[in-house]
Amino acid sequence: MVELRGIKHRYASRVVLDLDQFSVPRTGALAVVGHNGSGKSTLLRLLALLETPTEGQVLFDGQPVPRRAPPALRRRVTLVEQRPVLFRGTVRENLEYGLRLRDLSTNAAAGMIGHVVEQLGLQPLLERRRHELSDGEVQRVAVARALALRPDVLLLDEPASSADRAAAGALYRALAAERAARPFAVCIASHQLEDAYRWGDDIRALAEGRLSPVTPENLFRVELPPGDGVKRIRVGDADFFVMTDRSGPAVVAVPPTDIFVSKEPLPSSARNVLAGRITGMAIEHRGAGVHVRADVGGIELVAAVTAEASKDLGLGPGVKVVFSFKATAVQVF
Amino acid sequence: MDFLAEGFRRAWDLLVTGDSEVYGIALLTLRVAVVATFIACAIGLPLGYFLATRRFWGRRAALTVVNTALAFPTVVVGLLLYGLLSRRGPLGAIGWLYTWQAIVVGDVLLALPIAAALSAASIQGVDPRIRRTAETLGAGSWRVAWTVAREARFALAAVITAAFGQVVAEIGAAMIVGGNIRGSTRTLTTAVALFTSQGDFGMALALGFVLLAMALLVNVALQVLQGRGSG
Numbered sequence: 001m002v003e004l005r006g007i008k009h010r011y012a013s014r015v016v017l018d019l020d021q022f023s024v025p026r027t028g029a030l031a032v033v034g035h036n037g038s039g040k041s042t043l044l045r046l047l048a049l050l051e052t053p054t055e056g057q058v059l060f061d062g063q064p065v066p067r068r069a070p071p072a073l074r075r076r077v078t079l080v081e082q083r084p085v086l087f088r089g090t091v092r093e094n095l096e097y098g099l100r101l102r103d104l105s106t107n108a109a110a111g112m113i114g115h116v117v118e119q120l121g122l123q124p125l126l127e128r129r130r131h132e133l134s135d136g137e138v139q140r141v142a143v144a145r146a147l148a149l150r151p152d153v154l155l156l157d158e159p160a161s162s163a164d165r166a167a168a169g170a171l172y173r174a175l176a177a178e179r180a181a182r183p184f185a186v187c188i189a190s191h192q193l194e195d196a197y198r199w200g201d202d203i204r205a206l207a208e209g210r211l212s213p214v215t216p217e218n219l220f221r222v223e224l225p226p227g228d229g230v231k232r233i234r235v236g237d238a239d240f241f242v243m244t245d246r247s248g249p250a251v252v253a254v255p256p257t258d259i260f261v262s263k264e265p266l267p268s269s270a271r272n273v274l275a276g277r278i279t280g281m282a283i284e285h286r287g288a289g290v291h292v293r294a295d296v297g298g299i300e301l302v303a304a305v306t307a308e309a310s311k312d313l314g315l316g317p318g319v320k321v322v323f324s325f326k327a328t329a330v331q332v333f
Numbered sequence: 334m335d336f337l338a339e340g341f342r343r344a345w346d347l348l349v350t351g352d353s354e355v356y357g358i359a360l361l362t363l364r365v366a367v368v369a370t371f372i373a374c375a376i377g378l379p380l381g382y383f384l385a386t387r388r389f390w391g392r393r394a395a396l397t398v399v400n401t402a403l404a405f406p407t408v409v410v411g412l413l414l415y416g417l418l419s420r421r422g423p424l425g426a427i428g429w430l431y432t433w434q435a436i437v438v439g440d441v442l443l444a445l446p447i448a449a450a451l452s453a454a455s456i457q458g459v460d461p462r463i464r465r466t467a468e469t470l471g472a473g474s475w476r477v478a479w480t481v482a483r484e485a486r487f488a489l490a491a492v493i494t495a496a497f498g499q500v501v502a503e504i505g506a507a508m509i510v511g512g513n514i515r516g517s518t519r520t521l522t523t524a525v526a527l528f529t530s531q532g533d534f535g536m537a538l539a540l541g542f543v544l545l546a547m548a549l550l551v552n553v554a555l556q557v558l559q560g561r562g563s564g
Binding site: 050083142149 | 470484
């Protein structure tokens with residue numbers, strides 16, 4: 001639906017986003033995960049047609065988007081920012097804002113507002129003004145304001161970051177109900193993998209403005225010593241062995257699928273053998289795999305195993321485990 | 334000090350009795366100030382918005398020029414305008430020299446940098462998310478600008494007041510291109526200068542009070558509007 005091709009986006013002279021290809025499918029739910037500063041928000045602003053990439057092209061329905069996207073095109077994509085703002089006026093006036101721009105009849109607009117108000121439990125807030133709302137309430141109103149417009153593509157930047165558990169649940173339920181009633185594309189940026197696994201049909205990870213092969217948990221900023229070959233680097237309180245000819249500041253990534261999980265150290269070719277305890281388990285979206293999160297030497301690593309292997313090993317929170325991976329498995333970029 | 338007390342008494346009498354000359358001068362001043370402020374803001378506020386929100390080559394230089402123009406001496410503006418409007422000047426044919434329209438033009442030139450520079454600063458102070466949010470909700474350029482302006486309404490109201498204050502209080506351009514002609518181009522400031530030089534302190538003070546009252550009324554009106562628009 002919205003596609004980015006050959007994107008290099010700069011602020012001043014710094015490249016903040018460097019993507020060969022990125023697309024949000026027509027009715028898919030895409031989750032983008034990454035640390036703060038990884039480029040998620042910039043990515044969403046480009047997808048929302050609010051910014052023009054310094055280099056590269058944005059396509060909508062396969063057609064190139066002009067430098068200043070016309071309002072008619074922008075109305076098909078709506079972004080809810082990480083810390084959304086409300087305009088002056090009441091919550092009701094905020095919900096009406098976008099609908100008024102679409103020349104809807106008063107009855108139709110009232111119907112659309114009533115629908116999202118009910119879904120997100122906003123009735124008690126309708127006549128309040130922004131300074132009378134908490135951050136979580138502002139976020140809910142902002143999501144409702146976007147949902148009421150029924151966009152073809154909805155972009156949500158950390159939509160539940162200020163919401164409590166119940167409010168976040170309501171928000172995601174409303175989103176699921178809306179998608180069940182009317183399929184549309186959703187792209188959620190989050191630094192929380194749980195959100196991504198729960199809502200994404202597909203997950204992409206961003207690191208330093210680039211698509212990363214691994215999730216943010218297994219990404220580390222390091223200083224690589226000069227030279228070529230296997231290098232020993234300090235990551236938190238742990239030592240990693242990395243095979244690379246790079247030196248200086250870099251990001252190293254350990255793909256979760258390249259980590260062996262065992263209860264005891266095993267004789268193998270793996271140069272990295274880290275003992276620790278499981279801090280969390282997450283069933284992967286499709287249900288076939290398990291992501292095992294463990295504290296190993298003061299850092300958190302996530303390993304991907306099958307549900308069967310997890311059962312056989314008796315993995316669970318608090319269980320002692322050993323994570324092993326080869327020096328050649330560590331990716332450097 | 335006696336002359337001051339005498340001046341206050343005279344001023345009071347002139348104001349209470351509705352002296353036609355005092356009120357004639359006040360009305361002309363008000364007309365000139367309102368028209369000039371309106372024109373300066375109609376051009377200056379959109380220009381300020383443009384400078385604050387668009388990124389283009391030479392933007393920084395344009396902002397520097399506008400900010401520098403804030404300190405433009407009123408007599409110099411009057412002098413330049415005189416050169417343009419005098420019979421031998423390039424705009425002499427329109428015959429505006431020594432008319433109230435010439436004073437309006439001079440005042441617009443003085444108030445325009447205030448309207449543009451201060452509104453640019455006000456718009457820059459608006460959270461950039463407001464603009465992005467309006468855009469992502471589907472607003473076109475005008476609606477986005479209106480939404481941003483609503484957020485900066487207090488600051489923009491202050492910009493209009495500052496422009497009005499500049500126009501109503503300036504004397505240099507009004508004196509040079511207006512000529513201080515009785516019943517035609519005599520404004521409050523030029524009249525105060527004239528009556529003071531003639532030693533008619535009562536008349537000068539009366540006109541000074543009217544000038545202050547005008548400024549006070551505009552500020553009160555602004556505060557009432559701000560009170561209504563809060564939230």
